[in-house]
Amino acid sequence: MARTAGRPTRSKAEIQEFRSKIGKHALEIYRLEGFGAVSMRRLAKEVGCAPMTIYAHFEGKTDILRFLWADVLGDMSNDIEKKLKSVVGARERLRAAAQTFVDYWIDHPDHFRLVFMSNNVTRADVSTFIMDEDTLAHFLMFSGLIQQVLPDELENKVRTDTLISGMIGIALCTNTIPDYPWADGTSMTEQLLSSIIA
Amino acid sequence: MARTAGRPTRSKAEIQEFRSKIGKHALEIYRLEGFGAVSMRRLAKEVGCAPMTIYAHFEGKTDILRFLWADVLGDMSNDIEKKLKSVVGARERLRAAAQTFVDYWIDHPDHFRLVFMSNNVTRADVSTFIMDEDTLAHFLMFSGLIQQVLPDELENKVRTDTLISGMIGIALCTNTIPDYPWADGTSMTEQLLSSIIA
DNA sequence: TTAATATTTGGCACGCGTTCTATATTATTA
DNA sequence: TAATAATATAGAACGCGTGCCAAATATTAA
Numbered sequence: 028m029a030r031t032a033g034r035p036t037r038s039k040a041e042i043q044e045f046r047s048k049i050g051k052h053a054l055e056i057y058r059l060e061g062f063g064a065v066s067m068r069r070l071a072k073e074v075g076c077a078p079m080t081i082y083a084h085f086e087g088k089t090d091i092l093r094f095l096w097a098d099v100l101g102d103m104s105n106d107i108e109k110k111l112k113s114v115v116g117a118r119e120r121l122r123a124a125a126q127t128f129v130d131y132w133i134d135h136p137d138h139f140r141l142v143f144m145s146n147n148v149t150r151a152d153v154s155t156f157i158m159d160e161d162t163l164a165h166f167l168m169f170s171g172l173i174q175q176v177l178p179d180e181l182e183n184k185v186r187t188d189t190l191i192s193g194m195i196g197i198a199l200c201t202n203t204i205p206d207y208p209w210a211d212g213t214s215m216t217e218q219l220l221s222s223i224i225a
Numbered sequence: 226m227a228r229t230a231g232r233p234t235r236s237k238a239e240i241q242e243f244r245s246k247i248g249k250h251a252l253e254i255y256r257l258e259g260f261g262a263v264s265m266r267r268l269a270k271e272v273g274c275a276p277m278t279i280y281a282h283f284e285g286k287t288d289i290l291r292f293l294w295a296d297v298l299g300d301m302s303n304d305i306e307k308k309l310k311s312v313v314g315a316r317e318r319l320r321a322a323a324q325t326f327v328d329y330w331i332d333h334p335d336h337f338r339l340v341f342m343s344n345n346v347t348r349a350d351v352s353t354f355i356m357d358e359d360t361l362a363h364f365l366m367f368s369g370l371i372q373q374v375l376p377d378e379l380e381n382k383v384r385t386d387t388l389i390s391g392m393i394g395i396a397l398c399t400n401t402i403p404d405y406p407w408a409d410g411t412s413m414t415e416q417l418l419s420s421i422i423a
Numbered sequence: 424t425t426a427a428t429a430t431t432t433g434g435c436a437c438g439c440g441t442t443c444t445a446t447a448t449t450a451t452t453a
Numbered sequence: 454t455a456a457t458a459a460t461a462t463a464g465a466a467c468g469c470g471t472g473c474c475a476a477a478t479a480t481t482a483a
Contacts, residue, residue: 032452034459066439077462079442088440143401144342158404166405182416188408189395189416196394197387203341206356207364210386218380218387222420230482232429264469275432277472286470 045084049074050094057095062141065095092145093157099138103131104165117175122220124172125194129216132198139202143195166191176224186223193219243282247272248292255293260339263293290343291355297336301329302363315373320418322370323392327414330396337400341393364389374422384421391417 052073056065067088071078085091107127114123132139170187177183197215200207209215250271254263265286269276283289305325312321330337341354368385375381395413398405407413 032450032455032457034448034450034457036459067441068439078440079463080461082441083460143397156402156404158402163405182412185408185412185416188398189391189413192394192398192407192413193387193391193417194394195398196390196392199341199397200386200390200393204354204356206354207361209390210383214380214383215387215390218383218420219391219417220420221423222417225419225423230425230427230480232427232478232480234429265471266469276470277433278431280471281430 042084047094049081049084049091053091053094054098057098062095062137065091089145092141093159096142096156097159097161099135099142100162100165102138103128104168106131107168117172118224121169121172121176121224122217124169125190125216125220126213128169129194129197129212132195133201133212136202139198143199144203173223190219190223240282245292247279247282247289251289251292252296255296260293260335263289287343290339291357294340294354295357295359297333297340298360298363300336301326302366304329305366315370316422319367319370319374319422320415322367323388323414323418324411326367327392327395327410330393331399331410334400337396341397342401371421388417388421 049070053065053070056069056073067081068078070091071081074081081091107124110123110127111120114120167187169190170183173180173183173186173190177186180186194216197212197219201209201212247268251263251268254267254271265279266276268289269279272279279289305322308321308325309318312318365385367388368381371378371381371384371388375384378384392414395410395417399407399410
C-alpha cells in the first residue's frame, strides 16, 4: 500500500477515457476516408497528442482496430435484426439470419477484410481477434436461433460453431478468391444450413 | 511487324525465367526465415538486382506471393494424398481428405495466414488470390471425391464449393478468433460433411 | 559505327508501424 | 517548497511497399 511520492498511476477511468477517445477518432477517420487512412501518425494528429502517447495506451494498431470491429459487427447485427422483424417461423428465421449474415460480408468486402483479415504480420503467434461481450453476443444469436429450430438437440454448440465458421468461410472465399467460380452465396448458405438443421 | 531499330522486348521465356528466379529466392527466404523476412528490398539484394527492377516484372509484392502460395498448397496436397493412400471407401476417403485439409491449416497458422490472409490494404478492390491451374487442381480434388460418394447428384458444384469454403472458414475462425471457444475442428468438419453427403 | 529503343539502375521521396532515447511535464508525498 | 515517480513529448531511427525520374547500359537495325 504505502504510497510513496510521485505522480500516481493513471486511474482505470482515465485509461478507459483516453482509449475510447482514440477509438472514436479512429472510427471517424475510418468512416470518412476508409481503413487506409487510419494510421498511428494521423490518429495522433487528429486527437492532438504525440504518436508515442498512443503506444502508452495501446499495444499497437491492432489494439485500436477493435473499435472498428465493434462498429462493423454492430452494423451487421442491425441488418439481421431488421430482417428478422418481418420473418416468422424458427426455420425461416434461422435461414434469413444466415443469408443476411453472408450477404452482409459479401456486399461489404472492405468490412470483411477489416474484421477478419487484419493480419499482424510481425507476430504470427499473437491472435488478431479479441472477443468482448458485445462481439460474443452477435455470434451467440445464432445459437439461440438454432435452439429455436432444434430445442432438444444436445450438440447445438457444434452446430452453431460450424454454421458461423462456415458462413465466414463462404464470405472469405467469395471475397478473396474471385478467380474461382464459386457457387453463389445464397446456394452455399442453403447447403450449409442443411447440415445444421438436417 | 516491321521491326525498327533498338533493343527488342523481353521474350516470354526471359520474363518467365526472371519471374521464377525471384520466386525461387522468395521461397528460400520464406522457408528459412519466415514470411516477415520476405521483402522487396531484401529480395532484390538476394537476387542481385535493384529493387525497382522487380517492379518491372511483378505488379507488386502480392504478385510474388503466388509462388509461396503454390508451395504451401502443394505441401497441403501432399498431406492429403499421403493420408488417402491408406483409406478405402468413397465416404471415408472424402472424410479423411476433409479432416486432413482442415487439420493442415489449423496446424500451420502461419501458412494459413500467408495463403488466405495476405491482405493488400492499399487496394481493397483488387483481389488477393490468383488461381492458376495447379491451385485449381487442389480444390477440384474435392469435387472428385464427392462425385465418388454421390455419382448421380446434380448439385455437386454447390456441395463442393460449400465444403471447401466451409473448411477454410473453420480454419480461419480457429486461427484468428481463439478467444471464442470454438468446437474442435474435427467435430465441425464432421458436422459440415453431414450436409454434403447427407 | 551510329542511331534507336528497351531495360536496368540509383537516388530520392512519401507515408507507414514501430522502437529507442532523452527531455519535459505533471501530480503527488514528504 | 522540494523530492519523486508517472507520464507525455519530440526527434531520430529502422525497414517496409511503392512510386517517380534521370542516367546508364544493353541490344538491335540501318
